[in-house]
Structure formats: C-alpha cells, structure tokens
Amino acid sequence: MTTIKDVAWSFFELINRGRLADAYAVFDDSGTWWNSLDRKILPMVRMKEVGQRIIEKMPLKFSLINLFQDGNVVIIECESHLVLADDRLYNNVYTFMFTFRDNKVMHVREHADTKYTVDMLSKEIWDVQ
DSSP states (O other), X not given: OOXXXXXXXXXXXXXXXXXXXXXXXXXXXXXXXEETTTOOEEEHHHXXXXXXXXXXXXXXXXXXXXXXXXXTEEEEEEEEEEEOTTSOEEOOEEEEEEEEETTEEEEEEEEEOHHHHHHHSOHHHHTXX
16 A cells, blocks of 8 residues: 555655656645745645756755654655766755645645755756746
C-alpha cells in the first residue's frame, strides 16, 4: 500500500529521474506552495510551471536525510546536488512540509538556506517567475 510518505518522497525521486510531469502530478492544482526565499504563496498551478522551468535550467538531484509523518502532514529533510557551469557544487539543505488531502499534496512549505541560494546562484536562474 502506498502511503503519503511514499507519495511525498516520490516527488523528489521522479525529479531525480527527469520525470517532471509525473513529479508534479502528486500536487492538487487547487493547492499552494510557499518558500522561504521570497516568502510568497504561489498557486500550485503556477508553481508547477515555475518549478518545471527551474528544474530544466538547474537539473537538481535530491537525496533524503529524514522523513516524518504526523497525520496528513509529511516533513522531508533533503539536500540538493548540482554541479554549476563554473564547476562549483550547489548543495543546499531543505525542509519541506507537505500537507495532504485525498492522497494529493495540497500545500507545501519550503525552507532552505536562502543566503546560500542567493550567494551561489545567479539571478538569471530565478528570473523564471
């Protein structure tokens, strides 16, 4: 039986395999995504578009650190890996809180080291929103 923990982590596993459409299919279009970089709430439909463009520009790979579930909430601690064009390694650490309804992700809260992100990545990467 597939659990919501499986569904939550499958998002990252599918990204790792380049299956972006399948990855974004775990989200309910009526949901929202919030991140600590700009502290804005995006409608999930918009985040799917933005997220796909980010991953196409920056094909991040994710590895799992910790995974917790409490009721309909799954918390994932993971890290990204990407060799940038200038051969530096981008390796950020994230905490994602996924809130589920009917086996679909309704809301995401993404926390990351925002100073590291700004210091490591060029502004062009984020000019997709």
